[in-house]
Amino acid sequence: NAGVTQTPKFQVLKTGQSMTLQCAQDMNHNSMYWYRQDPGMGLRLIYYSASEGTTDKGEVPNGYNVSRLNKREFSLRLESAAPSQTSVYFCASSEPGLMNYGYTFGSGTRLTVV
Amino acid sequence: AQSVTQLDSHVSVSEGTPVLLRCNYSSSYSPSLFWYVQHPNKGLQLLLKYTSAATLVKGINGFEAEFKKSETSFHLTKPSAHMSDAAEYFCVVTLTTSGTYKYIFGTGTRLKVLA
Numbered sequence: 001n002a003g004v005t006q007t008p009k010f011q012v013l014k015t016g017q018s019m020t021l022q023c024a025q026d027m028n029h030n031s032m033y034w035y036r037q038d039p040g041m042g043l044r045l046i047y048y049s050a051s052e053g054t055t056d057k058g059e060v061p062n063g064y065n066v067s068r069l070n071k072r073e074f075s076l077r078l079e080s081a082a083p084s085q086t087s088v089y090f091c092a093s094s095e096p097g098l099m100n101y102g103y104t105f106g107s108g109t110r111l112t113v114v
Numbered sequence: 115a116q117s118v119t120q121l122d123s124h125v126s127v128s129e130g131t132p133v134l135l136r137c138n139y140s141s142s143y144s145p146s147l148f149w150y151v152q153h154p155n156k157g158l159q160l161l162l163k164y165t166s167a168a169t170l171v172k173g174i175n176g177f178e179a180e181f182k183k184s185e186t187s188f189h190l191t192k193p194s195a196h197m198s199d200a201a202e203y204f205c206v207v208t209l210t211t212s213g214t215y216k217y218i219f220g221t222g223t224r225l226k227v228l229a
Contacts, residue, residue, distance in 0.1 A: 043158075090157070106157065
């Protein structure tokens, strides 16, 4: 089925460890996004990529890096995990010319940093 | 700047009674607005969207929302709540920038449905 695939679904890290969250979409969308969800705060944008080869900071980029590997894939890296990065992470994709269709979201990655 | 405010963090209704989830937006241009629902430990599902066509928008599962420009509101309603409606609901406004558009999320309203 067409959509956005995130891996892993769950992860526990120790403080200071690094990891990469993977995201891939098969809808040929140009734009991709990473959000984090925390209780009472909605979803906040970490980084986005308007098109292949470009990335921009969102609202809460500190402690994260991203790579738009190709048109399909957009990864999020935590270089040195901190407990404050415990959250649920969502990847999404969209087509800029089709704003009326909205985003397509992945199913999320639940990350716990201890 | 674009922003969205969900006026209630929690709403409780009895099964079979109407649902009203309130959302006010701020936008420097005519916005696109969305409502998403998230059931516990699940992803986000699109309920409905307003994109400058009809101001009364019908969505899935009997939900609808009315865009009121004069009040800068986009409240979500349903005539009769069902137990399966218990979830968190997010109002979203779009921001166009840098050749794409971004979602700006409200902080969410958790709907509880009482038997």
